[in-house]
Amino acid sequence: MSALKKTFSKDAIRSEKEIFSELSVLCASPGFIHVIAYLSWRDNIFKFSDDLEVEDVVSQPLSESLCRNEISTLIGLTLRQEIDFTLPKPEVMQSMIDEADALFNELHNSMSLGAMSELDFSRVQEEGFNPFADASMIREPIFYCGDSAYIFQYLDFSEAKYSKDNTWLVENKGYSAQCAKAVIDSMIEIRADKIMSLSESLMQTIPDEWTVLPAFVLTIEEVCDRTHQSKEVVESVMNSFAISLDSRSEEFSSLSNFNIANAYPLINLDENEYLLLQQYNLAEAFYETPFFWFMGDKSYKAEAINHRGEFTE
Numbered sequence: 001m002s003a004l005k006k007t008f009s010k011d012a013i014r015s016e017k018e019i020f021s022e023l024s025v026l027c028a029s030p031g032f033i034h035v036i037a038y039l040s041w042r043d044n045i046f047k048f049s050d051d052l053e054v055e056d057v058v059s060q061p062l063s064e065s066l067c068r069n070e071i072s073t074l075i076g077l078t079l080r081q082e083i084d085f086t087l088p089k090p091e092v093m094q095s096m097i098d099e100a101d102a103l104f105n106e107l108h109n110s111m112s113l114g115a116m117s118e119l120d121f122s123r124v125q126e127e128g129f130n131p132f133a134d135a136s137m138i139r140e141p142i143f144y145c146g147d148s149a150y151i152f153q154y155l156d157f158s159e160a161k162y163s164k165d166n167t168w169l170v171e172n173k174g175y176s177a178q179c180a181k182a183v184i185d186s187m188i189e190i191r192a193d194k195i196m197s198l199s200e201s202l203m204q205t206i207p208d209e210w211t212v213l214p215a216f217v218l219t220i221e222e223v224c225d226r227t228h229q230s231k232e233v234v235e236s237v238m239n240s241f242a243i244s245l246d247s248r249s250e251e252f253s254s255l256s257n258f259n260i261a262n263a264y265p266l267i268n269l270d271e272n273e274y275l276l277l278q279q280y281n282l283a284e285a286f287y288e289t290p291f292f293w294f295m296g297d298k299s300y301k302a303e304a305i306n307h308r309g310e311f312t313e
Helices: 001-007 016-027 033-046 055-057 068-078 090-115 139-143 151-161 164-172 177-196 198-203 221-228 232-239 279-295 301-312
Strands: 217-220 243-244 264-270 272-278
Touching: 016 090, 033 068, 033 090, 033 272, 055 151, 068 177, 068 232, 068 279, 090 139, 151 164, 151 177, 151 243, 151 279, 164 198, 164 279, 177 198, 177 221, 177 232, 177 279, 198 264, 232 243, 272 279, 279 301
Parallel strands: 243 264
Antiparallel strands: 217 272, 264 272
């Protein structure tokens, strides 16, 4: 705490609202979607040659990386307006990358210092004093906390969590929980294959045309070929967790607001293509989002709550 106060002063750092507003402007820049794809590739993926070793993991500069919630914030802000897919010039793209990194560094400091500046240190030894009773004290730890589960745990538990809801899922969505897991598993595998071959594809283009965005694009045909599920099932699963290009997340005006990019992490580019910028978000959405579909069905709500309780027990 003392080190934080020594390095930053309340007057030297802008408010969270100001920084968030500047991030919003940045995300509306032409071609910013290419920046998000790069940041996801840079900060969500371990780089290695033949086999993944301990050194490959520990050498990743996590302190300099954006966390998953930060990248989700960029996606949510980009979805507030029509996405411009124009590929920026290399120098413009690098400038936007640097600006995103700098703004999130400032945002993190603003959240941390804002909470600390409100803390009355003179009361620390008072009986019953609980600094975390103030919501402002826990916003930063929540936003920057580690992930709740491994990706495979979300996928495996989701299949079990919704197994008793299969009748509703088949009747209303066109697939079972088991089919949904198979499709999502395949999407993640295809995405990994594309990322693995990314270096080779980039070497076949000139630097002015470099972008990692295509590695995050999935097609219905690719998923059908991998899963051997029907096109109708694959399309239904993908659409269930997708937001269309015509949709807008205008309600996402602060970090405290609902971010649709977390609940619906696929972006439907056209009739055949979908953009998946963070695969962890898809696994988490599979675990969390269907329950809210059930809650919207008044005739099924009570049964869904019972199933949720039975799964939890």
